Amino acid sequence: MSLTATLLRVGLSRGLIELRQSFSGTELIGQLFWPVATLTAIHLLRDSSYGASGFTLGTLALPGTLGMFIALGALLVIQYLTADREDGTLLRAKATPNGISGYFIGKLVTASGSTLAYLAILLIPGLFIVDGLDVASVGSWLTLTWVLLLGLVATQSIGAMLGALISTPRGAGFVSIPVLGLVAISGVFYPITALPEWLQWTAQAFPFYWLSLGMRSALLPDSAASVELGESWRHVETICVLGAWAALGLIAAPMVLRRMARRESGSAVAERRDKALQRIG
């Protein structure tokens, strides 16, 4: 028990230190870029009304973008894992007692903390930009909380799994292309009902759509459900799909991560460094 307590404490402090690092100095500009770009888009959409729903596109899109940023946390985890293997951070963790566990706890804290920061950066100014959000009721925040927690577990464990399978930061860059494609078809900015049916089904297999839907269900009045598929918030389906991804991630990620950690050695790190240098030179 004391070991678990130590690990949680050490992992948490590690996560918070790296979180502070990633939101200070020049890093901060990179961190703010996408949330601010998203807010700009919402600002532009704030007056375009969507059909006869009585809602503006900006109001419909803001909750969806919150869901999108939760899911994009997976990309953060992938980037961390690939970069940390290349520079030897992971090997350092392996050379430290319980270091690998502390490392992963720390990464999840950093990635979750970054995600929460993005949500705050979006939501707080967002409330002043768009009208019609339902943020006064306890129910809204309860829904937001469970969607957020389930979403973090699902997307970060999947991210950890992919990050372990992809061996280089370059590879991590390639993954973001299909991910951005998924964002485009997941009804984040514009209701999914406008898309052809086969794209709707594709989108519904992945967490982006359900996280956006869940966030809309939390922050929009119930009357807004009329623009959704089935004219419902579909909470049961949301729990099932996100839960399935979370289960897949929680089962597969530790196995893949253990395999990745086992293969780490000084010569493996040196080899990757040499390859990286060759690319530059």
Add this chain to the structure above:
Amino acid sequence: MTRVALDVEGLRMRYGTNDVLHGVTFQARRGEVLALLGPNGAGKTTTIEILEGFRMRSAGRVEVLGTDPAHSDERWRARVGVVLQSWRDHGKWRVRELLGHLGSYYADYSTELIRRPWNPDELIAAVGLTEHTDKKINTLSGGQRRRLDVAIGIVGRPELLFLDEPTAGLDPQARREFHDLVLHLAEKQGTTIVLTTHDLHEAEKLADRILILNAGRIVADGTAQELAQQIAGKDEVRWTYGGQRFIHQPSASTPFVFDLFQRYGAAVANLEVRVSSLEDTYLSLVQQTESHPSRATGMNSSKENQEEAAR
């Protein structure tokens, strides 16, 4: 407690069909500084990675602090320190912040005899980084970075410390400072140290005992003096007498020359004594391997050769 820190017997490593280690056997006593000396591709890194528990072996028996590293636990990990040459990690962290953080993993493994971890400020002073305590790690120079790597390696007060090619890429000044640091550690802390190097002078300067590894086999094992006797060639004495040139390789050159003068006196001319050094022998060994890698090692295309050649 046993006096043997490291016990390796018949260690073999094979990548595909290439044998990189052919039955390596050696021991290290507690408190000893042991150098694994050898040319690139000799199998030094493979050996040390097996001992560190980072690589699985093909065959043989290995015990590090009484435990097989292939089946080690976190308690064992807390007793072992590792310093590599290629670490660039934690660049955004500050020196003290990182040492404090990494040290906290060791607190649960503190014992009556060994208090873990090392206090970060004392540790920073011990490796001479006090001025850089609050610097970001990616702003340190190469030598400072290596000192930090050593500090991280010993933050848990390891009983056994591995240093893999610790001075590769350092300038002469940084290299000398690093040597002093290692000697200080061995002397003051009584830490058992195993280091790999391809530099004979470094091995002579740092190690109590040197193992020469060549083509996956140990070809010599002993103190620098013992090695000089074991593998160094004979001295060479040249002189002229009565217009004739003589070359002789006596087993002991000083008594031979003394005898020469007693017999022939001032008639001995152009006397030259070339004392054979360990360096000559070692260099010829390395040269053989590097100019004919396939003949000398039989594993030209092995993974390790490629890796080491790339460094």
